[in-house]
Amino acid sequence: MAPAPPSQKEDEEDLAAFELPFFQRLVVQLWAMVLGLITRLTDAVLLVGRPALVRPYVGLWLSERLRSPYRARRSFEVVLALRATGQRMRELIYGETPLMSALWVFRRAGVGPGSRVVDLGAGRGRVLLAARWLGAEARGVELLAEHVTRMAHWLAPAGITLVQGDAAQAELSDATHVFTNWLALTPETKARLVARLRTCAPGTRVLTVLHPIEAEDFVRLSSHRVLFTWGLERVWIHEYRP
Numbered sequence: 588m589a590p591a592p593p594s595q596k597e598d599e600e601d602l603a604a605f606e607l608p609f610f611q612r613l614v615v616q617l618w619a620m621v622l623g624l625i626t627r628l629t630d631a632v633l634l635v636g637r638p639a640l641v642r643p644y645v646g647l648w649l650s651e652r653l654r655s656p657y658r659a660r661r662s663f664e665v666v667l668a669l670r671a672t673g674q675r676m677r678e679l680i681y682g683e684t685p686l687m688s689a690l691w692v693f694r695r696a697g698v699g700p701g702s703r704v705v706d707l708g709a710g711r712g713r714v715l716l717a718a719r720w721l722g723a724e725a726r727g728v729e730l731l732a733e734h735v736t737r738m739a740h741w742l743a744p745a746g747i748t749l750v751q752g753d754a755a756q757a758e759l760s761d762a763t764h765v766f767t768n769w770l771a772l773t774p775e776t777k778a779r780l781v782a783r784l785r786t787c788a789p790g791t792r793v794l795t796v797l798h799p800i801e802a803e804d805f806v807r808l809s810s811h812r813v814l815f816t817w818g819l820e821r822v823w824i825h826e827y828r829p
């Protein structure tokens with residue numbers, strides 16, 4: 588029997604666990620502003636080398652100014668999406684991978700022209716810009732329709748596909764590289780993703796943020812500490828060897 592979906596009270600309790608006292612919140616907000624400035628600047632410098640990606644990036648930035656993706660909203664649509672996958676509200680806590688960090692780990696994982704990169708839990712598609720920067724095909728699957736409807740039309744002209752769906756149902760058979768920023772996911776959701784990752788072709792490289800895959804058929808090749816919108820975090824590169 589499927590577990591009962593979390594109630595509004597449980598979701599509110601989950602989110603309340605992330606509430607901070609005033610001064611701590613101030614420090615965190617200042618830190619986020621500094622990181623935001625650094626990562627926007629480095630993103631901008633990188634984009635000089637790829638003018639075709641400037642327009643989608645401006646779209647990302649504009650859309651963030653109009654409506655912050657970092658604020659969790661428990662709308663009817665969000666509740667339906669969570670019920671469909673059996674997930675909790677706290678799994679939607681948002682953060683992004685700056686271009687410089689994504690480029691660094693993608694290079695280490697061997698992404699280049701001819702690669703097909705899939706981002707599971709793609710958010711607004713920032714990581715996919717890095718895949719295109721390296722000449723790879725880029726596709727993202729994101730649970731929240733709001734991220735997709737706001738961003739897909741900005742990304743499409745740069746050859747990036749962002750679709751709404753459950754990452755644990757994503758088509759992965761043609762992927763050469765799969766990225767997942769899964770640090771907020773519960774062990775149950777991670778297990779569903781790992782089961783899906785087993786539909787990849789042998790040799791596929793899988794990159795995960797913070798937690799490596801704990802399974803023998805995903806061999807760890809290397810790990811790298813890089814900057815995210817909330818601070819430094821480790822990215823693990825694995826190869827699928829069934």
Ligand SMILES: C[S@@+](CC[C@H](N)C(=O)[O-])C[C@H]1O[C@@H](n2cnc3c(N)ncnc32)[C@H](O)[C@@H]1O
Nearest residue numbers: 682683684708709710728729730752753754768
């Ligand atoms: C931490 S954000 C990462 C965004 C992007 N990959 C990046 O690194 O810049 C994780 C995203 O995963 C999405 N997500 C959570 N569960 C999902 C699921 N089952 N299927 C697809 N996306 C999911 C969340 O809505 C959120 O946008």
